[in-house]
Amino acid sequence: MKLALVQLNYHIGNFEENKKKITDQIKQAKERGVDLVVFSELAICGYPPLDLLNRQEFVEASVEAIEGIAEYCNGIAAVIGGPSLNPHSQGKQLYNSAWFLADGKVKEVIHKTLLPNYDIFDEYRYFQPNEDFKVINFKGARIAITICEDLWDDQPVEADFARNKLYTLSPMQKLAALKPDFMINIAASPFSYHQENVRKQVVCNKAAEYHLPVAYVNQVGANTELIFDGGSMMVNSEGNITHKLPAFEEAFLDLEVNRVNVVSSGQLSETDPIKLIHDGLILGIKDYFRKSGLKKAVLGLSGGIDSAVTAALAVEALGAENVHGLLLPSQYSTGHSITDAQQLARNLGIKTYTIAIKDIYRSIEETLKPVFEDRKPDVTEENIQARIRGLLLMAYSNKFGHILLNTSNKSEAAVGYGTLYGDMNGGLSVLGDVYKTDVFKLARYLNKDREVIPENTIIKPPSAELRPDQKDSDSLPDYEILDKVLFRYIELNRSPKSIIDEGFPEEVVRKTVRLVNFNEYKRFQTPPILRVSGKAFGVGRRMPLVARYERL
């Protein structure tokens, strides 16, 4: 049987566009003599649709669009992900389904069994789990269809004190008992820099365990903060990858499927995580703008590494002509802030404006004098500077229609080293899931062919320049140590005690953890953060703002 794996970039709720993309592929595949073309999970509406699934008109539009696509499935069959209504009188009203279309109509609807409900996933919010296992007979083959998480029954629970398997049921085991010839898995598995290898291991292990070829089709493209990398693949019954689609782009692949093909031996990818992060962020920026109908970005250029890397990524994603930079020096800005930012702008070929903030600052100082009386300067004055910059950037954004890109990195976001309504402003946070030490690596990566990020920006000590001679290291631990502690506390969910037991200085660990916990309120109000790690700030990490964290 000739199969086509098709990984496309869907736009949530854009049924017309999604339907057209799908039917175009069906028509072309039919011309190539394909028997069955496979699209990804919830393809018809885009993943994740979130609470749009609670809206009748959204679900109806999804079902209608799929029924419309069925008309194109004559002489060819298709598997397409989409919600379906639960016909039973009890339970959640939707299933997360794979629609099997053939002979011009809907032939079968298969439902997802394992509904992920951790990190960024909330599927149990919407869907009833499947309890009924069946295979599809098509052109003499018995085909088992599963949806994403259905292969992940061996998944350990998320927390560090995990001792359990998350699920009590294995859909693949149930289906294997029905003796299928091969399995299709349609997925919407989001990117993180280690996810590709985990995913390959899961799919290959399952294929080998059940001696069953698996055709795996994942979504590609970014939807708000979630980036999907595609990487669809065919795995043979030995558990070897025989075909692989590229990462981060739309693609399709035709292949012959049968029980025994061994074309090549699969292996884990050696891709540099920094390259993956780079490629993921580019796609994330591109899709945020394109899918919102936007073109142009603006950001503040401080001469520092975060804004420089953000600008370079934005230029790659949107084009130099669509990225403007504002240089917003204060009385504390050093000479190199300006020269480094200008050098960056020249390297990138972007338009900049330089707007000194000192007159505005003075006017604010003057205005507040009767209220502040003779109180000594403190963090208030630092925040005022950051907020003037935020205000000017937003004014530029409002006047010219450029979306403000936030330049905070994950280390800063973690410890609250940033000003709400100041440098934390923006429509999208590009680096908010990238630790400072990785921002430096990204800078080196961007410079691999030529100098994009000025060398001085990379080598000078990081500083917020909000008071004379300020350095990040005055108030924060060295980033090399800080980032390791943060990774253990946030990504690995380890307790402060166990991090100290690993050999990190107790004082640093306690202070870091205290700062992370104390600053939940700031992160509550940050822009969406492009997710590239296994645990990003945002929807995947939900912490109480008002709580006592002392025991933690």
Add this chain to the structure above:
Amino acid sequence: MKLALVQLNYHIGNFEENKKKITDQIKQAKERGVDLVVFSELAICGYPPLDLLNRQEFVEASVEAIEGIAEYCNGIAAVIGGPSLNPHSQGKQLYNSAWFLADGKVKEVIHKTLLPNYDIFDEYRYFQPNEDFKVINFKGARIAITICEDLWDDQPVEADFARNKLYTLSPMQKLAALKPDFMINIAASPFSYHQENVRKQVVCNKAAEYHLPVAYVNQVGANTELIFDGGSMMVNSEGNITHKLPAFEEAFLDLEVNRVNVVSSGQLSETDPIKLIHDGLILGIKDYFRKSGLKKAVLGLSGGIDSAVTAALAVEALGAENVHGLLLPSQYSTGHSITDAQQLARNLGIKTYTIAIKDIYRSIEETLKPVFEDRKPDVTEENIQARIRGLLLMAYSNKFGHILLNTSNKSEAAVGYGTLYGDMNGGLSVLGDVYKTDVFKLARYLNKDREVIPENTIIKPPSAELRPDQKDSDSLPDYEILDKVLFRYIELNRSPKSIIDEGFPEEVVRKTVRLVNFNEYKRFQTPPILRVSGKAFGVGRRMPLVARYERL
């Protein structure tokens, strides 16, 4: 058997305080000759602990604290909510449990069966559902214990096109088969202005259906945006409420329980929803400050109704001495803005400062002139004014340690009539779940005994005063209509078509829905909003930012 129902206000993660509150109650109940004292769901750690449940040290501290409490349970027994570890090798690693303590130790741990995972609830993210039903034998009585949602198996699904019951299982039916003498339900059921009646109906109907008295203990107190109103009660086997604890305060009640008591006949509460909203918001503000270790608030007083009502509520919650108001007039502020705000401040007895923003505005205008050149004024200049105010309020907050209260109402938040990083600033949104028409009712309610909100503030037409002679009604539909359309779209989840079919003008409905959808990005960055309705903006409503909403 003598039962004590105890509704307390727990602090998330504050194990010491929570444990002390619980043991104090146990000691006192013992002196009163109580046999069994009942506390609410997840009492030991506070509800909702969110992703703190993924942290080993948090769960360990919960379990330790409960084991410590068991030592106080000699000659008295207690039921206390807390997480427990799932001992099985598969499934989520926690249960949401009721710990039964007696004879100085943990005698039994009963788990929650129905895990709510809609609106603000994410329980399936953390907990394995119970599958094993049993009753507890204590002092000759057979006691069935359920946890909150376990009584709500008849719950319809949330969406407007609901045709199903959400759950496929009835824990009460399972337990009734074991012939218990009475049932205990421990709950953490958040407040909304119609929730009390819904809750009474559910508990009374269930008691009557199974001819089983039900002792219902709910948590009281607010945790960030969620307000819990308590309202614990005893319902007899006829389905009548025999005892009721007060709303919005800590309380306990002793009672004799047996199969047949009919003390009084239960009835639905006639409480004015505006009074409920008022009481809920007061508790919400109080607990946000107290549990965060804060005392003082600041807010901008525009002379308008939203800031006036917010100020009055803050004064009631925190005391006049802890609330400061800033009057921040611009060149577009009318005379009555100042006089109305000053009258309000006099009525409330709060300290104010008046800081004219025009010099700062001029300095910003001057600074931006070379960039803006001769572009015409537009919304940019309006936003600059709002952002100057936001900046000054935050400067005051930073300098004096007053937390900024946000004054946006739900109608504005819905249609995006507000400036990000300007008037949308704040640590807590007090009125963000109260429609404008209800803000007026709240003002009248606050004025029931004497003038608190100046009459002119109530009767003048609402205006943002960001350009000459501006009125809200220039750009928004009349609030009387707008709020009705919003309620149908947001709370009732109705489709635009069905709202139009009800008779609302098509143009108004389409425009309103478009504005709601378009402004998801603004609401993404708003402060936590005290929840008083069945569908508040925030964690209970999760919409994609980047999506096409045209079909909706």
